[in-house]
Amino acid sequence: MHAHDHHEHHGSELTRVAQATLEKSGEQWTAMREHVFEALSGFAKPASAYDIADAVSKAQGRRVAANSVYRILDLFVGANLARRVESANAYVANAHPDCLHDCIFLVCDRCGQTTHIDDDSITRSVRTAARDAGFVPVRPVIEVRGTCSTCAQDTAVA
Template identity: 60%
Template sequence: MAKHDHSEHSGDALVKEAGSVLIESGEQWTTMREDVFRALAAQDRPASAYDIAEIVGKARGKRVAANSVYRILDLFVRTNLANRIESANAYLANTHPGCRHDCIFLICDDCGQADHFDDDRLTGSLRQAGEEHGYSAVRPVVELRGLCAECAG
């Protein structure tokens, strides 16, 4: 399996790195965007925009519209600060913002846990197949569903 070398971050270092990556991409790192990223990064499982809106709303002491959170999460996906779990319509913070590669997600059908691994050979083959069919800027999204070791045990 082809490995991808990257630095993973957590806690305040992750939030700081995410802010830097967003600013370098030409976007603003607003208080709301930071609050949404902090809430997302604190989750141990993929979270929906509604989950994040509720968490941020409680922290701010006022209702936060899920539509606003969706827009921010979409921006995070475009700038590689978050990954979207397509099959669950949920999001995970990218623990290595600014590192461009395609993750392969393993999602537990029982507990909802999501893990990822990198296999550049596999995603490179998918990207090449898309390009051979006339598509450009192909971004593979690969999700494998099953039971995690804990749920299967």
């Protein structure tokens, strides 16, 4: 597999890189955007806008509307700070927002865990096939549904 190499950021370093990436795109890093990004990056699995709104509301001690979170998430996806897991209508923080590429998601149907992998040869092939069909690809969405290794082991043991 031809993988894409990059440095994955975590914790405060991820927030710092996300802020720099957003500001480089000409957008402001507001307090609310920071709260939403920190809530999003705190989830171990893809989170819906409602999950994120609830987490931010609890952290802020005031109600935050999901529609406000959706607008911020749309901005984050456009700026490469987050990725949308289409089949789950949920989002994950991009651990390397300073690196632009297409993602492939492996989604476990049992536990919901979503793993993101990079394989530029696959996404390049998808883009080429689309162009060969006379289509102008913008963003390939590749999701593979199945069972993660942990759930597969649990099933084998049971």
